[in-house]
Amino acid sequence: MLQNTETSFHRQLHSDPGWQNTEYEKRLQTAADNFIAAASKLPRVTGCIPPCGFQIKGAVYNCISCSYDSCPFQLDCPVKRMTVAENNRTQMSCQVPFALPSSIEIIWRFAAEVETLDVDEFQETPIGKDMLYSIPSTRMHHQGTYRCEIYTKGTSIVRLYYYLTVTPHVVVGHSELQEIFELSLLPGGRLHMEPGAPRPFQPLPSLVLIAICFTSLLLLLMLSLGTLLLWSTTKTRSGNERTRGIENLG
Numbered sequence: 001m002l003q004n005t006e007t008s009f010h011r012q013l014h015s016d017p018g019w020q021n022t023e024y025e026k027r028l029q030t031a032a033d034n035f036i037a038a039a040s041k042l043p044r045v046t047g048c049i050p051p052c053g054f055q056i057k058g059a060v061y062n063c064i065s066c067s068y069d070s071c072p073f074q075l076d077c078p079v080k081r082m083t084v085a086e087n088n089r090t091q092m093s094c095q096v097p098f099a100l101p102s103s104i105e106i107i108w109r110f111a112a113e114v115e116t117l118d119v120d121e122f123q124e125t126p127i128g129k130d131m132l133y134s135i136p137s138t139r140m141h142h143q144g145t146y147r148c149e150i151y152t153k154g155t156s157i158v159r160l161y162y163y164l165t166v167t168p169h170v171v172v173g174h175s176e177l178q179e180i181f182e183l184s185l186l187p188g189g190r191l192h193m194e195p196g197a198p199r200p201f202q203p204l205p206s207l208v209l210i211a212i213c214f215t216s217l218l219l220l221l222m223l224s225l226g227t228l229l230l231w232s233t234t235k236t237r238s239g240n241e242r243t244r245g246i247e248n249l250g
Helices: 002-015 017-041 171-184 207-249
Strands: 060-062 067-069 076-085 090-093 105-112 132-135 144-152 155-167
Touching: 076 090, 090 155
Parallel strands: 076 155
Antiparallel strands: 060 067, 090 132, 105 144, 144 155
């Protein structure tokens, strides 16, 4: 069947030159369209690394449009959430997984207490232009959104966001101690116990404390007996001297 079709096609080409040119152009155009359609469905290897950033070195040449296609990503990266306990060290990096131009400028900005991408909420930080943003001892006022923006020749390449949550680690213990202190100020210095609440643990006195108390009691008893004995001796001596005085007078 295929052989018969090819033979008929060749005969037509030789008998009608006009038809030859027209049919050749149609078939060539059809083959080109099929090739373009098939090639467009194939995945193209690019240097683009998701999910964000204007990646200049990742652009690829488009044979159809005869131009370079930039990476189809937005400048704003997704917000990364971080949690750190108060007084601990915190670090945020402006590193990106794609290649950067040789000449760049970095600016850090901060929006206090809120998680936002709104540019009007941010203020430039004093640290300014370092790739790494470090907080030696995190405080509650450090909570908020941090934005790192990378420029080259005045053009923004990428914007990274970090939302920092600071957790106070002493609030719970402080409130519990405050409650115990207030309860200890009740009349008689006794703690008020709720019905059914477990009583606080009362440790037994140690052997050393018992020995000290027992020794103190013995010393107190001996001092009392010595005082009583001295008083009896003094009284007896005074009675004898009085008796002798009366005998002498007699």
